[in-house]
Every structure is written in C-alpha cells, then in structure tokens.
Amino acid sequence: MIRLLVVDDSALMRKCLVDLFGKKPDFELRTARNGVDALKELETFKPDVITLDINMPEMDGLTCLSHIIQIHPCPVVMVSSLTTKGALATFEALALGAVDFVAKPDGTMSLNIDLVAKELEIKVRAAVGCKVRGNASRPVAQRAVSKSPLSQDRPKTVGTAFGVVLIGVSTGGPQTLELILPKLPEDFPWPVVVAQHMPSGFTKNFAERLDRMCALNVVEVSRQLPIIPGTIYVARGDADIALIKRGSEIIAAPRPSSASYLWHPSVEGLVCSALEVMPASNLIGVLLTGMGNDGAKSMSQLKERGGRTIAESQSSCVVFGMPNELIKLGGASHVMDAARVAQQLTLWLRN
Numbered sequence: 001m002i003r004l005l006v007v008d009d010s011a012l013m014r015k016c017l018v019d020l021f022g023k024k025p026d027f028e029l030r031t032a033r034n035g036v037d038a039l040k041e042l043e044t045f046k047p048d049v050i051t052l053d054i055n056m057p058e059m060d061g062l063t064c065l066s067h068i069i070q071i072h073p074c075p076v077v078m079v080s081s082l083t084t085k086g087a088l089a090t091f092e093a094l095a096l097g098a099v100d101f102v103a104k105p106d107g108t109m110s111l112n113i114d115l116v117a118k119e120l121e122i123k124v125r126a127a128v129g130c131k132v133r134g135n136a137s138r139p140v141a142q143r144a145v146s147k148s149p150l151s152q153d154r155p156k157t158v159g160t161a162f163g164v165v166l167i168g169v170s171t172g173g174p175q176t177l178e179l180i181l182p183k184l185p186e187d188f189p190w191p192v193v194v195a196q197h198m199p200s201g202f203t204k205n206f207a208e209r210l211d212r213m214c215a216l217n218v219v220e221v222s223r224q225l226p227i228i229p230g231t232i233y234v235a236r237g238d239a240d241i242a243l244i245k246r247g248s249e250i251i252a253a254p255r256p257s258s259a260s261y262l263w264h265p266s267v268e269g270l271v272c273s274a275l276e277v278m279p280a281s282n283l284i285g286v287l288l289t290g291m292g293n294d295g296a297k298s299m300s301q302l303k304e305r306g307g308r309t310i311a312e313s314q315s316s317c318v319v320f321g322m323p324n325e326l327i328k329l330g331g332a333s334h335v336m337d338a339a340r341v342a343q344q345l346t347l348w349l350r351n
Helices: 011-022 035-045 061-072 088-096 111-129 171-181 203-213 266-275 296-304 322-328 337-348
Strands: 002-006 027-030 049-052 076-080 102-103 164-169 192-196 218-219 231-235 239-246 251-256 284-286 308-312 334-336
Touching: 002 011, 002 111, 011 027, 011 061, 011 111, 027 035, 035 061, 049 061, 049 111, 061 076, 061 088, 076 088, 076 111, 076 251, 088 102, 088 171, 088 203, 102 111, 102 192, 102 334, 164 171, 164 251, 164 266, 164 296, 171 192, 192 239, 192 266, 203 231, 218 251, 266 284, 266 296, 284 296, 284 322, 284 337, 296 308, 296 322, 296 334, 308 322, 308 337, 334 337
Parallel strands: 002 027, 002 049, 049 076, 076 102, 164 192, 164 284, 192 231, 218 231, 284 308, 308 334
Antiparallel strands: 239 251
C-alpha cells in the first residue's frame, strides 16, 4: 500500500487528486490544505510520497518542503500552477530536495486533470522509494568570476582533438547536473550536450540557472547552433535534439519530439545522431539518474565502437533506472557517484 499525502490549498484540486488516486486499490490517501497541516499529518501518517503545491497560505510549499526534508525525508512531487509560470520556483524546490514535478496545463488544472493524470500517476509511483537528497548534499554553486564569451573562432572540425560529451538524465537530474556541471573548469576542452527529460517552458530557465553556476557558458538549444568548446548545450524541453554535420562543423539541432522515443528530449536519439557524424572515440557518454532505459542501448553501442561511458552509481542515484540498464548491458566503462563525474571527465580529456 502506497501512503500518499496530497497538499494543496484548493479544495477542488484536493478532490481531483483524491478522485484520481482514490480509484487505485494500492493507494491510501490523506490531504492537507497548507504546509502547516501537512507537517501535522507527517506526525501520524508517515507518507511514502507527497504531492505538494507551492503557493499556499500560512506556510508555502517551499518552506514546507524544507521542513519535510529535515523531519521526515520523503519523496515529494511538486504539483502547482507556479511550476509552469515560475520555473525558477520549481528548480528551487528541486534543489531543496523534491524528486520531480508535474506542470499544470494552461488554465485550471482541476478542469484539465485528464491532461496530466497519466504523467502524475507515473511520477508519483516512480517517486516511491526514491532517494531524497536535500540541498546539503551538494556544494553551493558559485558563478565564475569571468567567462569566455561565446565565439565562433574556437575549433569545430571533426578530428582526434575535438569531441563531445553527451549527458542523459531524467528524474533527479536538475540536482545532479547542478552537482556535476559547475565543477567543469573554464578550459574544459570539449563541448557538452545535455538531454534532460523536462517539459517545454522549463529548459530555458534551467539553462540560465546553470549558466549562473558554471564556469562554462550554458545555452538552451532552441535553434541550430554550432557546438564549440567552452559551452554546455541543454536540449529544449518536450522536443528532441540531434547532432548533424555541416561541412566541417558539428551542429546541435532541435527536432520535434519523435514518437519513436518514449521520453523527451531523447537520450537515445541524441547519442545515435552523434554516432552518425563522429567517431565513437571522439565521444564520451554519461548516463545519470532517471527511471526507464533511455540512452542505455545507444551508449552501449558507443562503448562497443571505442568510446567511453560513465554510469552513475546506485549509491548516488535518485532513481537507479537508466544507468542500471547501461550497466546490465555491459556498456559502462566506469560506474561512479555523481560527485566524481566532473573529475573523471577532466582527467580523461587532459590526458
């Protein structure tokens, strides 16, 4: 039995979520109308997972979340209209320790619950048993004192001296990327392309947030961009991304989400496209926390063809799904905690 605590100040919203999960025989539900009530419920109910609104009276969701992480570490899925209009609040919630979020559709979610019901149920079920990491688990990221400006004069030709790091990640990804990417030095010699499963409207804000943390420039791939060293490219949400070759340049190109893939931006699609335009020896694949198996097959092929891969270890994963699938396929050159990934990448490329 999954004990679910629904926290929302809207009585109609609470009813919608109770109707949704109350029909499931394996759920036991309680509700709370604000953060204060939610903390009281924690004393007796001991939920396995919580859905949490952000904008509530008496105690808002972010304040409540910070208390939950301290007194009853429990997987939390953010469900709020502010997670669409205020992506920064969503990333703050993820940084505090929420494991995932569901963006409400335009308009009143209670009138459009069917649009997100399947996604919400999948994410709530996946959250059960997830590892909860508060913001104490990662260092405070500092913005670099200065950054090299984006320049088209950096080397772009395909050869032994030029390559690309491909990163795939899903549930728990924002926290994990904020742990890894700020550790990459300003002179990191290869560009980095990130496919983080995320809805549209969030990746631009996420790229801007990472840009404030990292020594490297961070941009969202909303149009075709030549990939150059000194830059991290974040795939646009609810779309796919491919690497294509144009003359001597490698281009990061957004693509409409393909029905061939279950998750978007697709890690599988990104890695397959990279293997079509570059030798595997010029690629490094990194598969991080997330449910499912996106990217496991293509990164295994990358390793078989002479490339290098990293799978995040179970001990640091929020969800040990995607990297575990890569390990089971024998496709991981190294298995390590997320905190060690940046150091390993830097060591490989400096050697």
